[in-house]
Amino acid sequence: MPKSKKPAGGRPAKNFEPRYGDKPAYQDRKRHGDGASASKPGSKSPSHRGYRAAETTEAAPKRRWTAQERAGRDESRGIRTQAGGTGRGDDRPRRSFDDRPPRSYDDRPARSSERPVRSYDDRPARSSDRPARSFEGRPARSFDDRPRRDDRPMRTDRVDRTERRTTGDARPSYRDDRPRRSFDDRPARSTERPARSFGDRPARDDRPARSFDDRPRRDARPARSFDERPARSTERPARSFGDRPARDDRPARSFDDGPRRSFDERPARSAERPARSFGDRPARDDRPARSFDDRPRRDDRRSEGPGRSDWSSAPKRSAQQEQHVDVVHERLQADAVDAATVTELGFAELGLGENIVRVLADLGASSPFPIQAATVAPILQGRDVLARGRTGSGKTIAFGAPLVESVLRAGAGTKRAFARAPRALILAPTRELALQIDSTVQPIARSVGLFTTQIYGGVPQGRQVGALRKGVDIVIGTPGRIEDLVEQGKLDLSEVKIVVLDEADHMCELGFLEPVQRILRHTAAGSQKLLFSATLDREVAALVDEFLVEPAVYEVAGEDQESGTIEHRVLVIDHRDKAEILVSLVDRAGKTLVFARTRAYAEMLAEQFDDAGISAVALHGDLNQAKRTRNLEKMTSGRVAVLVATDVAARGIHVDDIDLVVQADAPDEYKTYLHRSGRTGRAGRTGRVVTLIPRQRRRRMVEMLERAEIDAPFEDARPGDDLLEEIAGRQIANVTG
């Protein structure tokens, strides 16, 4: 009955069908699930005891993992602290810090010259043989690590930690070293923090509750979440870093650029991180209680305020390190300030091989963007790197090119083997992003005879497994399927010596962190880690503490929202006008990306636009992968001008020429705002972002924009307003009419 009403209500049956043609897809998926369970009688009923053997089987593995997961969870809470020490220590070869710098599989840089020569024609041929051989060699595989993990939980670490902290060792890792470390520094640090901490902290507290009422002013800053930014915004509109006491230490840095500065501090901290990181985290509201265990001891902690700094705060770094970091930073800032300076060094000068440089040129990157100029060299040196570059600034090439070069150097002189285990891994939060990264990295890799493969869910694994069997050098994918294949024994990560986490801060969020941690533990001990994101913040401390060693931290100075090419506006509307206004905004010439908060709403909006005669497609997790890929491709190719998506498209996705981003629903986090709006205005182009909000959301919106350090006018809008015409770029027509 109700159905009959709907069609009548202006939802033409026609639209319904086509649209549903799609939906069925996902519904089918669900059906499959049901079907499976249905085939097994009593699946639903808890009393499934004797029944399906299958289930039982599944159960077993799960339990096993549960134990590990638990370990992972603990670690994520800070218990792992010692991961660095205990966890790795015993079994793993682990990287000795001494070596580290050199660490990259450097030994064979020289050989690099050879590569070009090698043609990998053979490859295909061998494939047939391989199957047989497959994984025999690897049996050893990653399991070695695991055992350790188990240990950790029990780990006597705490003791260790204590020691470390006391020692104040800057180095994350090993206690042995630390002891020596100067105690002098430490004290100093502690002093610093306290000061700073109090300022920040309050903020955090606020956030959670997020009550804006009480503290009108502060809200803005406290902004919850992240660290520095929020704080800055309020106090320093301009972003002067008055707040941060800590920074005082580093006179060197020019604060002008400072805005981003947060990273500056960090580098230094990095050294210390292990110890400190844990303290801070707790601070974060978001996270699980984690870590209170340690804290008691931590001086900082009690002050509590410091939280944020985690790695950053870590105050102490040896003078040497500090200087080094600062130096690096200065260089970076200088480059950023003067584009010409950056371009002085070409990709070749940065250490990339001839073939790679050529491909980059083909990809449109003839000379390095600032973030690329900054990270290529350190990555080639084998350092762990944290990098923040705003959306559309070229981060993929920034890690992709040097990653290929490193893999190449490491493998120079080695014979390619069938079923060879991959040597590099790139993790992304969404399948579309993984695909996109591959489209950039693959050509670079192929130019030097290396192979990449995508490993993500939503598609049959057969092909992926087949590729792995033939042997690939670089795996690019999403956490779920990768972990799945690892568990199945079809993906061996033990030879992975370089790991990239794109959208790293996002990968450290609730549902992602643990899988990511487990995956990283399967990679080679001491593997190099590269964390990239436009909104890299201390949220990644969970990974930094356990997996990175004295990471180099980069960001491009002067790269702030004001210097961007995106125009932001906020339209305050009446809820009942929303649909009409949206149609009006989307009915335009250029490509428009619309963000909705839920899958259902995204689907509904796409339908509405279609009904209004504006061809639009949706992109969200309720669509099957084929549909997702197809719809995104339709937008990319220009066959449709409107794409309505959930936040699945918020990060990383690059579609040329999107000149308008409409947020049908305002995001809750400033980071989400930055990523969504970053879908336009890429690589220096201009773009416009319009966010629709109901009147009562005004205040929240103001605060969020402050956190994002974005200035945007708030304007009331109603259907038919010229304002809408202008935003849609139809103003002339309108005027005429």
Next chain:
DNA sequence: AAAAAAG
């Protein structure tokens, strides 16, 4: 709320 695994 969304995303990420299901031969």
